[in-house]
Every structure is written in C-alpha cells, then in structure tokens.
Amino acid sequence: MRLLTLVISLLWLATSQASPIDTYSFKSEVDKTRYQALVKELRCPKCQNQNLADSNSQIAVDLREQVYIMINEGKSDKEIVDYMVARYGDFVLYRPKVNEYTYMLWFSPAIFLLIGAVVVVLILRRKAPPQAQQAMSDAEKQKLADILKEE
Structure with missing residues (x-):
C-alpha cells in the first residue's frame, strides 16, 4: 500500500x-x-x-x-x-498601457493609499488632546516631599 x-x-x-x-x-x-x-x-x-x-x-x-x-x-x-x-x-499584457480603460488599474493603489493617509490623519486629530496638568497644591507638595524624605 x-x-x-x-x-x-x-x-x-x-x-x-x-x-x-x-x-x-x-x-x-x-x-x-x-x-x-x-x-x-x-x-x-x-x-x-x-x-x-x-x-x-x-x-x-x-x-x-x-x-x-x-x-x-x-x-x-x-x-x-x-x-x-x-x-x-x-x-x-502583464503591464498594460496607461489609457482611459486602465487608469483605475494603474492609479487606484495610490488613490487608496492617499485616502488611507487622510483617514489616519483625521482620526489622530480627532483624539482628545491630553488634559493639561494641574499645578500641585501645597498639601500635595508637602506629601511628596515627605515621601521622598522617607526613602
């Protein structure tokens, strides 16, 4: 067998x-x-x-x-x-001539990349900006100083 x-x-x-x-x-x-x-x-x-x-x-x-x-x-x-x-x-033809019938074949990859880049930029811009850091109060500063002294 x-x-x-x-x-x-x-x-x-x-x-x-x-x-x-x-x-x-x-x-x-x-x-x-x-x-x-x-x-x-x-x-x-x-x-x-x-x-x-x-x-x-x-x-x-x-x-x-x-x-x-x-x-x-x-x-x-x-x-x-x-x-x-x-x-x-x-x-x-493996590499067809650029003419009115083959524009999509030749240029669609570049167009899709451009659209993708625009979408990524728009998404990144829509993200909420990080909140501004607030200044530490006197009590927080004293607490931090106490912690650093202990170590």
Missing part, C-alpha cells in the same frame, strides 16, 4: 511540474532572446495568471508558434505585441 502511494505521488509530482518545451530554431541568438522575452511578457488568454512560456494550454502553444513565425518574418516586438493586443485585448 505504501509503495502504491509513493508511486502515485511521484507520478503526480512529475506531471504537475511539467512545462512546455518548444523546439524552435532561430536565425540568431538575438531572435531567440526576443522570443523568450515576448513569451514571458505576454499572458495566456486562457490561463488567468500564467504567461505564454509557462502555460500548457493549446492556445498558449498556438500563440508561442505565432510569436515564433512573426519573429522569423522580421516583425518588431511592438508589432507582435500590437497584434496580440488587437486580437486578445489588453489582458494579454
């Missing part, structure tokens, strides 16, 4: 960590580097938080092949990214 459990666990681990292997040949090392950078920068439309390089989905395989073809056709990185955005929207 233990052996069966061990074998199943090892098989599960071996398959769960599998990553795609593309065997593309490039004209130059620069093209290979561009390809690797692009597939790491573009997000898989099916796999919510995986880039094309890490995804095993069929669409990711197709998009990696499309990137390879476009690089071999001499397209620039900008042309490739623009093609992907035109086809799949800004979602395929």
Whole structure:
C-alpha cells in the first residue's frame, strides 16, 4: 500500500511540474532572446495568471508558434505585441498601457493609499488632546516631599 502511494505521488509530482518545451530554431541568438522575452511578457488568454512560456494550454502553444513565425518574418516586438493586443485585448499584457480603460488599474493603489493617509490623519486629530496638568497644591507638595524624605 505504501509503495502504491509513493508511486502515485511521484507520478503526480512529475506531471504537475511539467512545462512546455518548444523546439524552435532561430536565425540568431538575438531572435531567440526576443522570443523568450515576448513569451514571458505576454499572458495566456486562457490561463488567468500564467504567461505564454509557462502555460500548457493549446492556445498558449498556438500563440508561442505565432510569436515564433512573426519573429522569423522580421516583425518588431511592438508589432507582435500590437497584434496580440488587437486580437486578445489588453489582458494579454502583464503591464498594460496607461489609457482611459486602465487608469483605475494603474492609479487606484495610490488613490487608496492617499485616502488611507487622510483617514489616519483625521482620526489622530480627532483624539482628545491630553488634559493639561494641574499645578500641585501645597498639601500635595508637602506629601511628596515627605515621601521622598522617607526613602
């Protein structure tokens, strides 16, 4: 029973960590580097938080092949990214462009921090100021002096 459990666990681990292997040949090392950078920068439309390089989905395989073809056709990185955005929207970019549709994405963290800072300042200002210390009466001063003399 233990052996069966061990074998199943090892098989599960071996398959769960599998990553795609593309065997593309490039004209130059620069093209290979561009390809690797692009597939790491573009997000898989099916796999919510995986880039094309890490995804095993069929669409990711197709998009990696499309990137390879476009690089071999001499397209620039900008042309490739623009093609992907035109086809799949800004979602395929891990760092979407700043435009009217992505303002909230880019600026909401700063806005929330600013609102939080204003709230903290308002709360701290609303706290009642510490009461002013009253001067000690003559009886209290004498009592304190007696206590200090005893020690």
